[in-house]
Every structure is written in C-alpha cells, then in structure tokens.
Amino acid sequence: MDKGFALVCALLLFGCNSPVETADSHLQKGKDFIEKGELDKAFLELKSANQSDDKRGETYYYMALLDEKSNNYKAMKQNLTRALELDNGLLDAKIKLGKLNVLSGDLDKALELAKAALASDPGNLEAQIIEASVYAKQEKSDQASQIVQQILKDNQDNVDVLSLAAALAYKANRPADALDLIGKGLDKDGKNIALRLFRVKINASNNQVDKVIEDYKSLVDLYPENNNFKLSLASIYSMTNKLDLAESLLRVVIEKEGYKPDSEITLLEFLNARAKDRVPVEYEVMVNRHQRQGAPILELSKWMMANGFIDAAKNGLQKVVELEGDGDLGLTAKVLIADTSMLAKQYDVAKNIVDQVLVSNPEFVPAKLLRARLFLAESNPDEALVLLNKLVWDKANLDEVYALLGQVHQVKKDRKAADKYFKQALEVNPVNLVAFNNTFSSYIQAGQRDTARQVLDKALKLKPNQINFLISQAELDILEKRWDQAQDVVHKIALFSKEKAVPVYLQANVLQGKGKYSDAIALYDKILQEFPGHLNSMVNLARSFDVSGQKEKAVSYLEIHHDKHPDDSAIVGVLTDAYLASKDYSKAKKLLSGHVDKFPKSVSSYLALAKVQALSGENVESVKQIYLKGLQVNPDDVQLALALAGLYEQVNEKQNAKKIYEELLERHPDVDVVVNNLSALLVESDDQDNLVKGMALAERFKNSDNPYFQDTYAWALVRSGRVTDGLKLLEELIIKEPKLPEFRYHLGVAHYQSGNKATALSELKQAIALSDRQKKGFAGQDVAKKMLFEIEHSTIK
Known part of the structure; x- marks a missing residue:
C-alpha cells in the first residue's frame, strides 16, 4: 500500500469530524456564546449547526432564544415550531x-401546548400559567382562578403568578386585591414594567392621580432612556396643571433625542x-439652534404654518430660501411661502411665486401641486384634474397628488373615486392628514372598525403624538368600549390638545362608559359652564342622569341651563327631546313656540315643533301650517320644503308634493335628496311622461353608494x-339592507313581474311583517297587501 495514500486515509479517519459531531460542536459553541452574551457569534455558530446535515430541534430552539433577545417574535415563532416538528419532546x-401564542391571540394552540407540557410534566408552573392565562382571555374566569389559587399556595414569590392573580382580581371588580397582589409582585421585581403600568391603569381608573404620578416617576427613574414614560408623566402633569414640571420633562426628551424636529415639535404642541x-x-x-441647517428649519416652519403662526413661519421659510437657494429645500420653502x-386668498401673489419656482425647475412637483390647489380654490376642478393626472406619472410626492385628486373628486361629487385616491395616498404615506381624515371617517361610518383601526395604527406608529390621530384613537376606543385603552390615550391628548375641553369631554365619555355617572355628569357640567351649547355634552349628561335612574334631574338641569341661556337653540333642542321622552308635549310646544316667536329664522325649531304636533295627535293641517309659516320666513330652505313635500305625499296630495320638488330642483339641481324624492314620486305615476322623467332623474344614482338612492334607481x-x-x-x-320594508316590497313586485310568484309572495309577506314590527308604514303598502291577496287567492284556485 502506498504510504502517502495511507496517511490521507488516517487523516480522514482521525482528523475530520462527522456531520453529527460538527453540528454538536457548533451547537455547543452557540450555547456558550449565548451565556456570554455574544449574540452575533452565537448566531453564526447556530446557523452553521443548522446548515450541517444533522438536523435537530435543539438547534432551532436556541435560534429562537436569539430571536427573542432581538425582539424578532415572528422568526422566534417559526424556529420554535420547527424545533417541535423535529423533536416534540422539547418541553x-x-x-x-x-407564551407566544397567548400574546398573539392563538389561544387554542396555546392551550394545546400547555396541556401537552403538563402531560409530560404535571407540575410545570409555566405550563399552568399559560393554561390559566388562556382561560382568563377566554372569559373562563372560574377555571382560571381555580388554577391560579392552587399554584399561588406554593408560589407566592412568583411574579408571573402574582401578575395573573392581580389581573383576575381586577377583572372580578376587586381593585384593592389587585393592587395588593401587584405590590407583592413589585416587592420581588421592582423593575417590572408591566406590573407598574397595571398599577397605573388601576389608579387612573380610580382617579388616584398622585399615585399615578408616583409610578410614572419611578418608571422614569428606572428607565431613563425610555422617553415614552417621560411623555406619559408630562401628560399627567399637564392634566393636573403642573405645567412647569411637564415642560421640564419635554425639554429633557428634546435634549436626549439630540434636538430633532419631531421632539421639538412635541414641545411646540404642548x-x-x-x-x-x-x-x-x-x-x-x-431656528437659531439649527443655524445653517435648512431641513430642520423647514420641518419646524411647516408645523408653524399648519398651526396658524403664519408670520413666524414665513420668516423661517425665508431663512431656508437664503440657505438653500434654488435647491429642492429652497424651492420647497418658496412654495410654502406661496x-x-x-x-x-392672495391668489395672484401665490401664482407669481409658483411661476418663478417653475422657471427655476419646470418639473418641481410641489409647485405643480400648489397650482392644482389654486385651480381648486378658484372653482376649476377640471383644470386641477388634468394637471394632477399628469403628475401621477411623475411618481413624485404621490401621497399629496393622490390626496388632492381625492379632494377634486369630492368637489365633483364622485365619492367612489375620491375614496379610491385617499386610500392610495395612505398606502404611500400613512400620515397624510387629509387622506387619513377622509378614509378613517368613511370606514367608521361604514361600520368597518377593524379596517379603521389598521389605518390608525399605521399612522400612530409613524406619528404617535399627532393630536388628530390621538383623538381618533380615543374616539374609536370609546366606540368599541375599550375603556382602559381610551383612558391612556386621553392622558396623552391632555398634553397636546389646544382645546382644553377635548380631553375633559373624552374623559367624561370614559367615565360614562365605565358606569361612573356622577363623575361623568360633573365633567359634562364643567364643559357646559364654558361652552353652554355643546350638544354632545348635554345629550350625554341627560343620558347619564337617565341611566342612573334620575330622569327628572336631567329635565331639571336642562331647564335651569335654558333659563341661563334662553337664546341657545342647541339647549332648546335637547330640552325638547327630554320633554318628548317624558311625553310632556305641552311643555315641548310652549318651549318651541316661544323660541320660534323670538327667532323666526330658526329652521330646526319649526321642524321640531311640527314633530311635536304630529306626536301629540294634532291634525295634519296644523302640522302643515307650521311648515308654511317657517317657509314664509325662510322661503329658500330645503329642509322645510322637503318636510312639507313629504307631508303632502303622506296625505296623497301628490301634485302639491311634485310642485315643491320641481321648484327645489330648479333652485338646487345638485342636491341629491331632492332629485331622489322627485324621481321616486314620478316613477310611481301611471303617466308615461312622468315615468320617463323619473327614470332620467334616477340615472344619477346608477353608481351611488347610498342604498335609498340605489333603491330609487332599481325601482325606476x-x-x-x-x-x-x-x-x-x-x-x-x-x-346590504335586509330590514327595510319598502326595499322588500319593490323586490316582491320585481319577482312577480318576472313570473316568480312564490318568491314574490315571500318578499311581500316580509315587507308587511317588517312594517308591522317596526310600526312604520311604507310607500306602496296598500298595493303590497292587495298584490299579496291576489297571489294567495290565485294559488288557492
């Protein structure tokens, strides 16, 4: 045998490791590096182990630990799943x-894993905690409490057990017990952020402001690098009028963040x-601090402009122009000056500046955008549209282009197109305020709260202190009855809201939602002392009295409030509703008649008085006279004219109704409800000319989102x-609208005319049943009953 060949064989046998040994070596080195805190080296070793031929679950488990340390929970979950696929025995x-599945809301999977762990290790404390946590989140409080009380006996020093026990106590409306358990937990782990914030939440809900301040001060001391705790403490100081302390904290934040525009703007907002x-x-x-830095001065100047400090903003923008000349920043500053x-409304001055900018840079998009806005301001949306459609192809400042396109289509009454462009603007820039306000409100109105929250979360991630986003967050939390989350947001709003009444009103909403009616009433009263006609505060105050069994106090409060402010129409309206709720029609009539006599142009009072007349059983003629009296003083009011026309339709005086609608259409051709009502009246006619006119009018609603307008078109x-x-x-x-009798009636007739008598029968029966259940008639009700009888009679034959 060749000696060289033998030597090579020996080296291969004794000098090289097998794949399994190589993987073991890398895995062990990875573990060692994790213990030493050398995470980058640990990652390389574990990756090497992972890439060897030998695959083992333990390697993926340690990679998941690295993911945990870098807060990469998505990768952590993937690695843990892979680890268990390779080795299901990894406890x-x-x-x-x-634990990850509990946090992400995958409760069934979390419970399955906890039970699997307990099957192999029945006394495993962490598995029991997971099991109890799942039951708590599933509102199975009895099962959760049973587990927690059992494990608490032998684990009174375990912070996780104490935390879970505190959460269950709070959910069971035992805040004192919850606070006691939190205190014990903090004795063991004084730096536990979750426990301190939990205590803040409980003390805030009990209005223990001093205790909330103490906890935030502790958090600031324990975590000096976390500026969010400073901002939260500053907001509490602001709410309690400790303004110097709040300002001092904000200045600390600015200094720590290196005098960045975002943190400086936070101080300006405060x-x-x-x-x-x-x-x-x-x-x-x-501005002086940034000296020759154009970019931060530009950002600060934009904020000043947006908040009405125009003269100061112009000075800053002029400084940017001097620093940057005809560079992009300088030209942007010139456009902002325009x-x-x-x-x-100095449109000629603005146009001249825009023209100068475009001479310097003919393709400068911000200047073209302002030119489009000038077209829009001068009621020339078609010119704006042509310019903006060209800008879309430039792919610059797209969020502003799309947002402005949305506004143009709003002016042109094309809601679908407007919504489409606002959504496109948010895809490019989630904090475009124009697009956000329109899109968020449209989702809320459509009942798409989850989608609205997604839009909101993206905006808050980029601008967590923007007041419009914060108010939207509080309102959505209140709408969804997330009282604790709303409470936290209200504190932040108090720091930045220019209107002091805003956080007070939202705080009152939270207290009302939590059933603390006397506290809510006190805050609504505080708002009404400063803003007597604040409608929502009056309505909510009355509801709070009502729900707490003090309806008479609501009426008494509103009567006194009206005596103090007799000329306020909003107070008259709310007091009228309170009288109607008590069926005290005589007081309602007296109140409204007096207000109409004093303020003959108050349209809302005529409408309310007519409603009271109808509810109190007065004849139709007396109601008609109220509308006619109102129209004598307000001859061009659409609401009063529509109400009178509706009354004529109700009493079958169709020609009088038609005359009013036609006169309204001549004066207000763009008011959709006028077009709709006239069209609906005309298509009911047997006269062919009227039918043709009605169909022509209904064509406007071919692509409408309004279900009533869609029904008019379909019926036409x-x-x-x-x-x-x-x-x-x-x-x-x-x-989309299954509970409207008239829609069912129209569908029944359509089926009947198509020869589907069985389906027609079903729809007509539903129309009449819905009408009876809702105690409300519908146009065509008599025809529906007659047709129903005919179908049933012919079926019997």
Whole structure:
C-alpha cells in the first residue's frame, strides 16, 4: 500500500469530524456564546449547526432564544415550531411557543401546548400559567382562578403568578386585591414594567392621580432612556396643571433625542395647547439652534404654518430660501411661502411665486401641486384634474397628488373615486392628514372598525403624538368600549390638545362608559359652564342622569341651563327631546313656540315643533301650517320644503308634493335628496311622461353608494319595464339592507313581474311583517297587501 495514500486515509479517519459531531460542536459553541452574551457569534455558530446535515430541534430552539433577545417574535415563532416538528419532546420549546401564542391571540394552540407540557410534566408552573392565562382571555374566569389559587399556595414569590392573580382580581371588580397582589409582585421585581403600568391603569381608573404620578416617576427613574414614560408623566402633569414640571420633562426628551424636529415639535404642541403666546419665541430659539441647517428649519416652519403662526413661519421659510437657494429645500420653502399667500386668498401673489419656482425647475412637483390647489380654490376642478393626472406619472410626492385628486373628486361629487385616491395616498404615506381624515371617517361610518383601526395604527406608529390621530384613537376606543385603552390615550391628548375641553369631554365619555355617572355628569357640567351649547355634552349628561335612574334631574338641569341661556337653540333642542321622552308635549310646544316667536329664522325649531304636533295627535293641517309659516320666513330652505313635500305625499296630495320638488330642483339641481324624492314620486305615476322623467332623474344614482338612492334607481328600472336589471340590483341591495320594508316590497313586485310568484309572495309577506314590527308604514303598502291577496287567492284556485 502506498504510504502517502495511507496517511490521507488516517487523516480522514482521525482528523475530520462527522456531520453529527460538527453540528454538536457548533451547537455547543452557540450555547456558550449565548451565556456570554455574544449574540452575533452565537448566531453564526447556530446557523452553521443548522446548515450541517444533522438536523435537530435543539438547534432551532436556541435560534429562537436569539430571536427573542432581538425582539424578532415572528422568526422566534417559526424556529420554535420547527424545533417541535423535529423533536416534540422539547418541553422548553412548548412553553416558549405557548407564551407566544397567548400574546398573539392563538389561544387554542396555546392551550394545546400547555396541556401537552403538563402531560409530560404535571407540575410545570409555566405550563399552568399559560393554561390559566388562556382561560382568563377566554372569559373562563372560574377555571382560571381555580388554577391560579392552587399554584399561588406554593408560589407566592412568583411574579408571573402574582401578575395573573392581580389581573383576575381586577377583572372580578376587586381593585384593592389587585393592587395588593401587584405590590407583592413589585416587592420581588421592582423593575417590572408591566406590573407598574397595571398599577397605573388601576389608579387612573380610580382617579388616584398622585399615585399615578408616583409610578410614572419611578418608571422614569428606572428607565431613563425610555422617553415614552417621560411623555406619559408630562401628560399627567399637564392634566393636573403642573405645567412647569411637564415642560421640564419635554425639554429633557428634546435634549436626549439630540434636538430633532419631531421632539421639538412635541414641545411646540404642548406650548400651543398651554401657553400659545410663547410658541413664536420658542420657535425662534429652535431656528437659531439649527443655524445653517435648512431641513430642520423647514420641518419646524411647516408645523408653524399648519398651526396658524403664519408670520413666524414665513420668516423661517425665508431663512431656508437664503440657505438653500434654488435647491429642492429652497424651492420647497418658496412654495410654502406661496401657500401662505393662498391661505390669505392672495391668489395672484401665490401664482407669481409658483411661476418663478417653475422657471427655476419646470418639473418641481410641489409647485405643480400648489397650482392644482389654486385651480381648486378658484372653482376649476377640471383644470386641477388634468394637471394632477399628469403628475401621477411623475411618481413624485404621490401621497399629496393622490390626496388632492381625492379632494377634486369630492368637489365633483364622485365619492367612489375620491375614496379610491385617499386610500392610495395612505398606502404611500400613512400620515397624510387629509387622506387619513377622509378614509378613517368613511370606514367608521361604514361600520368597518377593524379596517379603521389598521389605518390608525399605521399612522400612530409613524406619528404617535399627532393630536388628530390621538383623538381618533380615543374616539374609536370609546366606540368599541375599550375603556382602559381610551383612558391612556386621553392622558396623552391632555398634553397636546389646544382645546382644553377635548380631553375633559373624552374623559367624561370614559367615565360614562365605565358606569361612573356622577363623575361623568360633573365633567359634562364643567364643559357646559364654558361652552353652554355643546350638544354632545348635554345629550350625554341627560343620558347619564337617565341611566342612573334620575330622569327628572336631567329635565331639571336642562331647564335651569335654558333659563341661563334662553337664546341657545342647541339647549332648546335637547330640552325638547327630554320633554318628548317624558311625553310632556305641552311643555315641548310652549318651549318651541316661544323660541320660534323670538327667532323666526330658526329652521330646526319649526321642524321640531311640527314633530311635536304630529306626536301629540294634532291634525295634519296644523302640522302643515307650521311648515308654511317657517317657509314664509325662510322661503329658500330645503329642509322645510322637503318636510312639507313629504307631508303632502303622506296625505296623497301628490301634485302639491311634485310642485315643491320641481321648484327645489330648479333652485338646487345638485342636491341629491331632492332629485331622489322627485324621481321616486314620478316613477310611481301611471303617466308615461312622468315615468320617463323619473327614470332620467334616477340615472344619477346608477353608481351611488347610498342604498335609498340605489333603491330609487332599481325601482325606476322595474317601473320602466327593465325588470331583469332592476331585479338584479334589488337582490344585491337586500343583502346590504335586509330590514327595510319598502326595499322588500319593490323586490316582491320585481319577482312577480318576472313570473316568480312564490318568491314574490315571500318578499311581500316580509315587507308587511317588517312594517308591522317596526310600526312604520311604507310607500306602496296598500298595493303590497292587495298584490299579496291576489297571489294567495290565485294559488288557492
């Protein structure tokens, strides 16, 4: 045998490791590096082990530990899942993955993992905690409490057990017990953020402001690098009028963050809310601090413009122009100066500046955007549209282009197109305020709260202190009855809101939602002392009295409030509703008649008085006279005219109704409800000319989002002989609005005319049943009953 060959064989046999040994070596080295805190080296070793031929679950488990340390929970979950696929006996991996699933809301999977862990280790404390946590989140409080009480006996020093016990006590409305358990937990782990914030939450809900302040002060001391705790403490100081302390904390944040525009703007927002006269001086200090840095001065100047400090903003923008010349920042500053002229309606000045900018840079998008806004301001949306459609292809400043396109289509009354462009703007820039306000409100109105929250969360991630986003967050939390979350947001709003009444009102909403009616009433009263006609505060105050069994106090309060402010129409309206709720029609009539005599142009009072007359059983003629009296003083009021026309329809005086609608249409051709009502009246006619006119008017609603307008169009199709088209639209409409009798009646007729008598019978029966249940008639009710009788009679034959 060749000696060289033998030597090679020996080296291969004794000098090289097998794949398993190589993986073991890398895995062990990875563990060692994790213990030493050398995470980058640990990652390389574990990755090497992972890439060797030998695959083992333990390697993925330790990679998951690295993911945990870097807060990469998505990768952590993937690695733990893979670890258990390779080795289902890894108990620690089951525990870690179970905890992650609890946090992510995958409760069934978490419970499955906890039970699997307990099957192999019945006394495993962490698995029991996971199991109890799942039951608590599933509102199975008895099962959760049973587990917690059992493990608490032998684990009174375990912070996780104490935390869970505290959460269950709080959920069971035992805040004192919860606080006691939190205290014990903090004795063991004084730096536990979750426990301290939990105590803040409980003390805040009990209005223990001093205790809330103490906890936040502790958090600031324990975690000096966490500026969010400073901002939270500053907001509490602000709410309790400890403004110097709040300002001091904000200045610490600015210094720690290195005098960045975002943190400086936070201070400006605080001063704007609490000491507005100091804002220009502070802004000047900031501008001087940045000296020859155009970018931060530009950002600060934008904020000043947006908040009405136009003269100061122009000075800062001029400084940017001097520093940056005809560079992008300088030209942007010039466009913003033009924008200030536009805000002052000095359109010629703005146009001249825009023209100068475009001479310097013919493709400068911000200048073209302002030109489009000028077109819009001068009621020339078509010119704006042409320009903006060209800008879309430039792919620059797209969020502003899309947002402005949305506004143009709003002016052109094309809601679908407007919504589409606002959503596109948010995809590019989630904090575009124009697009956010329109999109968020449209989702809320459509009942799409989850989608609204997604839009909101993206905005808050980028601008967590923006007051519009914070108010939207509080309102959505209140709408969804997330009282504790709303409470936290209200504290933050108190720091930045220019209107002091805003956080007070939202705080009252939270207290009302939590059933603390006397506290809520006190805050609503506080608002009404300063803003007597604040409608929502009056309505909520009355509801709080009502729900707490003090309806008579609501009426008494509103009567006294009206005596103090007799000329306020909002108070009259709310007091009228209170009288109607008590069926005290005589007081309601007296109140409204007096207000109408004193303020003959008060349209809302005529409408309310007519309603009272009708509810109290007065004849139709007396109601008609109220509308006519109102129209004598307010001859061009659409609401009063529509109400009178509706009354004429109700008493079958169709010609009088038609005359009013036609006169309204001539004066207000763009008011959709006028078009709709006239169209609906005309298509009911047997006269062919009227039917043709009604169909022509209904065409406007072919692509409408309004279900009532859609129904008018569909019914016009049916009445015009296009039954198949009308039927298809009505079937789609019923899916969205299944409980409107008139829609069911129209669908029944369409089926009948299509020869589907069985389906027609079902729809007509539903229409009449819904009408009876709702105690409300509908147009065509008599025809529906007659048709129903005929179908049933012919079926019997």
